[in-house]
Amino acid sequence: MDNVKELKVMLKEKGYKLTPQRRAVLNIIMENPGKHLTTEEIYDLVKVQCPDIGLATVYRTLQILDEMDLIMKINLDDGCSRYEYNVHQDDxxxxxxxxxxxxxxxxxxxxxxxxxxxxxxxxxxxxxxxxxxxxxxxxxxxx
Amino acid sequence: MDNVKELKVMLKEKGYKLTPQRRAVLNIIMENPGKHLTTEEIYDLVKVQCPDIGLATVYRTLQILDEMDLIMKINLDDGCSRYEYNVHQDDxxxxxxxxxxxxxxxxxxxxxxxxxxxxxxxxxxxxxxxxxxxxxxxxxxxx
DNA sequence: TCTCATTTAATAATCTTTTTCAAATTCTTC
DNA sequence: GAAGAATTTGAAAAAGATTATTAAATGAGA
The missing domain is CATH 3.30.1490.190 (Ferric-uptake regulator, C-terminal dimerisarion domain)
Incomplete structure (x- = not known):
């Protein structure tokens, strides 16, 4: 995921549009390799660049990025979902x-x-x- | 876990008391080997023998049975916890x-x-x- | 049986996640 | 670059699972 254009193409393949919120969420995850961020942590970090973003949008965005295999959902049995960038792009x-x-x-x-x-x-x-x-x-x- | 007396002793070791509700919950799980019952399913099954049991009691009981390694908590990433009897009694x-x-x-x-x-x-x-x-x-x- | 700590049922509260919906935004076409 | 149709967004409400609260009931040892 080197550039925005590539993300746009991948979203389009699934019928999704590129929005600043989606770009910001993916950026945060890519900028924190190996961090296993919770949804709440991602929300807080994204709000720095994107102060008006809603938590529901973060949840929705994480769902589609996971569906696209750009990120990986991790369940550590601690009551919340975590995500990390899917470096290898495999499943x-x-x-x-x-x-x-x-x-x-x-x-x-x-x-x-x-x-x-x-x-x-x-x-x-x-x-x-x-x-x-x-x-x-x-x-x-x-x- | 062959009999009630044994359960009573195990509970006592942790400072817990034997109650009909706790016996009933463990019974249901023992009677359904390999079934991976959800908390809600356990609740419904226990209510047959124990119609007045509350859902909170089922949650509490499952917690202490898990803590005692009598049952095992399973997370299948489907949004709810499941339990099964810990046949081997190991961890x-x-x-x-x-x-x-x-x-x-x-x-x-x-x-x-x-x-x-x-x-x-x-x-x-x-x-x-x-x-x-x-x-x-x-x-x-x-x- | 008596006593006291534990447990219970019911309810409210919490926490994470999803849904709803009107307004805003994206993308395509002109 | 503007217009139009569909998607997306934020805010708030709703949903679903789990935990906490509390007065009343129960279990277990003396």
């Missing part, structure tokens, strides 16, 4: 390490599940298209 | 296969992550205590 999200003591979130960038997925597809007659994996435990600081 | 839940077409949920009973976890613990200096794994895709019927 396999990376895995997350979540420290149950301090709440720090780390990312596992390698995709280690390939052999396991092949095994499951065979054993369970199931075609896997995506996965979500979270590891809970203690980070080096908290241990 | 590692099994993995879930979720059909994105029909919504069917299957379980992967083997724990296939051991070698991956060892790798991550070494690479990321992180002590893993639990994991949550969901595979999304198409079941044999929908494919």
């Amino acid at each position: 396999h999200e990376h895995h997350h390490l979540i420290c149950t003591n301090c709440g720090k979130i780390m990312e596992v960038n390698e995709d280690l599940l390939d052999s396991i997925e092949a095994q499951i597809e065979k054993d369970y007659d199931f075609t896997i298209t995506d996965h979500k994996v979270k590891f809970f435990g203690l980070c080096s600081t908290c241990r | 590692h839940e099994h993995h879930h296969l979720i059909c994105t077409n029909c919504g069917k949920i299957m379980e992967v009973n083997e724990d296939l992550l051991d070698s991956i976890e060892a790798q991550i613990e070494k690479d990321y200096d992180f002590t893993i205590t639990d994991h949550k794994v969901k595979f999304f895709g198409l079941c044999s019927t929908c494919r």
